[in-house]
Amino acid sequence: MSDLSISKQSEPGGVGSVNKERRGELLQKFGALASLFALIIVFATTSQAFMSMGNGMSVALQVTSIAFLGLGATAVIITGGIDLSVGSVLALAGVADALAIKAGASIPLGILVGLTVGGICGAINGLFITRLKLPPFIATLGMMLVARGFALRLTDAQPVSGLGQGFATLGNGTLFRIERMGDDGFPNVIFPGIPYPVVIMIVLAVGLWLVLSRTRLGRHIYAVGSNAEAARLSGVNVARVTLFTYVLSGVLAGLTGCVLMSRLVTAQPNEGVMYELDAIASAVIGGTSLSGGIGSVSGTVIGAFTIGILRNGLNMLGVSSFTQQIIIGVVILLTVCIDQLRNRKS
Numbered sequence: 001m002s003d004l005s006i007s008k009q010s011e012p013g014g015v016g017s018v019n020k021e022r023r024g025e026l027l028q029k030f031g032a033l034a035s036l037f038a039l040i041i042v043f044a045t046t047s048q049a050f051m052s053m054g055n056g057m058s059v060a061l062q063v064t065s066i067a068f069l070g071l072g073a074t075a076v077i078i079t080g081g082i083d084l085s086v087g088s089v090l091a092l093a094g095v096a097d098a099l100a101i102k103a104g105a106s107i108p109l110g111i112l113v114g115l116t117v118g119g120i121c122g123a124i125n126g127l128f129i130t131r132l133k134l135p136p137f138i139a140t141l142g143m144m145l146v147a148r149g150f151a152l153r154l155t156d157a158q159p160v161s162g163l164g165q166g167f168a169t170l171g172n173g174t175l176f177r178i179e180r181m182g183d184d185g186f187p188n189v190i191f192p193g194i195p196y197p198v199v200i201m202i203v204l205a206v207g208l209w210l211v212l213s214r215t216r217l218g219r220h221i222y223a224v225g226s227n228a229e230a231a232r233l234s235g236v237n238v239a240r241v242t243l244f245t246y247v248l249s250g251v252l253a254g255l256t257g258c259v260l261m262s263r264l265v266t267a268q269p270n271e272g273v274m275y276e277l278d279a280i281a282s283a284v285i286g287g288t289s290l291s292g293g294i295g296s297v298s299g300t301v302i303g304a305f306t307i308g309i310l311r312n313g314l315n316m317l318g319v320s321s322f323t324q325q326i327i328i329g330v331v332i333l334l335t336v337c338i339d340q341l342r343n344r345k346s
Contacts, residue, residue, distance in 0.1 A: 067204075078294070088144045
């Protein structure tokens with residue numbers, strides 16, 4: 001049966017219901033974009049340093065971790081699932097990357113080890129959910145504990161250091177950096193360059209957007225989230241599609257771990273605590289529905305920048321980290337409330 005048939009049968013209300021939900025998604029996405037611009041205006045007027053080139057690059061670099069995890073969370077949530085393990089998986093993957101390099105592996109091979117560890121964790125999550133029929137919340141909660149435990153056990157809860165400057169390239173290197181020698185003999189930075197993690201974020205966002213919007217697999221992901229049983233009857237391999245999204249989430253968590261550890265030039269087994277909440281929040285703020293079937297890459301990127309700019313601006317205003325948690329928590333609650341109201345109207 002054609003993909004068009006799948007999309008028509010995915011919701012009991014038919015095409016009209018789907019179009020109504022898409023309109024709701026667009027409204028929430030544009031609402032998030034308006035909120036993002038509002039934050040930029042507020043922080044720009046309250047802090048002169050906020051709009052500087054250096055701070056802009058710093059915000060973009062900080063946002064990358066949220067965006068990497070948020071992109072994986074978007075695919076998972078669209079299918080109607082959830083992944084609570086990404087914070088712990090990124091720590092385990094980063095530790096595995098560092099230990100491999102410490103043992104003599106090359107930098108690329110170490111990164112490959114980290115990505116593989118993340119993918120394996122994601123595959124285990126997916127198999128527990130699709131084969132053993134465990135609720136995604138329980139399966140990924142268990143993986144969250146197991147992965148964190150392995151990261152701490154492998155390192156005896158100690159950071160892995162002495163990895164060399166080459167280890168820092170992925171997280172701290174830049175593209176198109178421009179320097180000019182000054183009269184004093186020291187280089188003057190004309191353009192700080194685009195950090196490698198930002199370049200990777202752009203490539204990943206474009207790649208996932210193409211998958212979700214231009215491929216059969218992407219249409220099947222939306223169909224599974226809209227109505228898994230209708231998708232199955234239409235010939236979609238629901239288990240395989242679901243498994244793919246969890247493997248993708250795990251690989252992106254592994255990439256996040258490699259990038260974060262590279263930025264620190266040290267592997268921290270306690271890194272990534274509560275990052276899963278940022279990932280879910282970035283997706284939901286951007287219009288991804290926790291009920292499944294609705295979501296977009298552009299919305300998630302907007303959500304990631306909203307969280308990153310909010311944190312950066314509050315830091316520049318001297319707001320304590322405790323107050324920041326309250327503010328961001330309120331933002332997440334309001335966003336989820338809007339999502340639930342949208343679903344009820346649909």
